[in-house]
Amino acid sequence: MTERPLDLDAVQAFVRIAELGSFTRAAETARTTQSAISLKLKRLEERLGCRLVERTPRRVQLSAQGAVFLDHARELLEAQDRAFAAFDATRQRLAIGISDHVAGPELPALIARMNAQDPQLVIEIRLGTSSALLQSYDQRELDVVMVRQHAGRDDGEVLKEESFGWFAAPDWQQRAGEPLPLATMPEPCGVRNMACELLDKAGVPWTEVFVGGGVTAVSAAVMARLGVAALARRMLPLGAVDVGPRLGLPQLPRLPILLHSRVGDGRPRDAIAALAAAFRSAVRD
Incomplete structure (x- = not known):
């Protein structure tokens, strides 16, 4: 290789691709196009004389050389940040x-x-x-x-x-003849209002048994078997199950x-x- 220095913009593009696992997301982060990101990576690979990223239809994966270069690439960018910081005493x-x-x-x-x-x-x-x-x-x-x-x-x-669902502890059972016990966040929580309105429209009687100051508290009440909560699937406490179909509860929309x-x-x-x-x-x- 010649002594021509690396293009740090291309190095940053490579790091973004590696960390986000996507050319599209890397382009969004850089506020540029996917083709521009691909071109920067191509030039970096040509400069280094090896392929850094293996492209497949489903995913982006680092090559063996790319995995080795990633730590060095981060070090280069960190050095650049330190250099800029030396001349910029203000922290936004x-x-x-x-x-x-x-x-x-x-x-x-x-x-x-x-x-x-x-x-x-x-x-x-x-x-x-x-x-x-x-x-x-x-x-x-x-x-x-x-x-x-x-x-x-x-x-x-x-x-x-x-997507949302009606979640409860795996061994929770509703008592016969009693309204659906809900664990919610306080008003004016939009998810709470949506869930209650859907239950009312479906003619499902309900009662609020727990009000938590955050999703963590509501999830804890669910796992403590106090009742059911409307939650996004990625926010679920470990082991919670969707009881909506079993109880015939109205389907919650995607938000x-x-x-x-x-x-x-x-x-x-x-x-x-x-x-x-x-x-x-x-x-x-």
């Missing part, structure tokens, strides 16, 4: 609100991806109900929110749609997850693009 802050019904087990990976995108960015995460977070966003207390679709709001970007952002160009915008791409990759149907 990004305030993000994430609905409790959205912040699932993927949250640590999402935070890590944003930090990898910009280690100098101060990330503030606030959890809450969609309505409360949207109110804070409208009052400019938050720069970005990721929430369930909210009544009367169509100004967000759809990140994903998720969109929306990204509302007022962040303009620059480093925070890149971090939000990384967050959105990582969320789409992490949350499977």
Whole structure:
């Protein structure tokens, strides 16, 4: 190989492909096209004289050489970040609100991806109900929110749609003749309101037996056999089962997850693009 230096933009494109497992998601993160990402990878592979990524119709997988180069690629990008940080004493802050019904087990990976995108960015995460977070966003207390679709709001970007079910502990049984016991989050939780309205329309008697301040608390009540909860499938406590078909409960619709952002160009915008791409990759149907 010649002494021609590596193109760090191409190195970053490779790292994004490796971490997100997708050319499409890598392009979203970089706010560019899939063909541009592919071209950068091709040039990097030509520069190194080896194939870094094996492409198949179903997935993207690193080659043996790609797996070896990945750690070195990250080190190169970290060195670049340190060099820039030496000349940039200001640390920008990004305030993000994430609905409790959205912040699932993927949250640590999402935070890590944003930090990898910009280690100098101060990330503030606030959890809450969609309505409360949207109110804070409208009052400019938050720069970005990721929430369930909210009544009367169509100004967000759809990140994903998720299916819901009626979940209970595996050995839970409804007592004959009694209304359906529900574990919910407090009003004005949109998921709670949706579930209760569907039960009312279907003529299913119900009673609220537990109100939790978050999905974690509601899941704990489910596994404590207090009753049934309407939850997204990826938010389930281990071992919970969908009792909707057995009890003849109304089918719950798929609900969109929306990204509302007022962040303009620059480093925070890149971090939000990384967050959105990582969320789409992490949350499977």
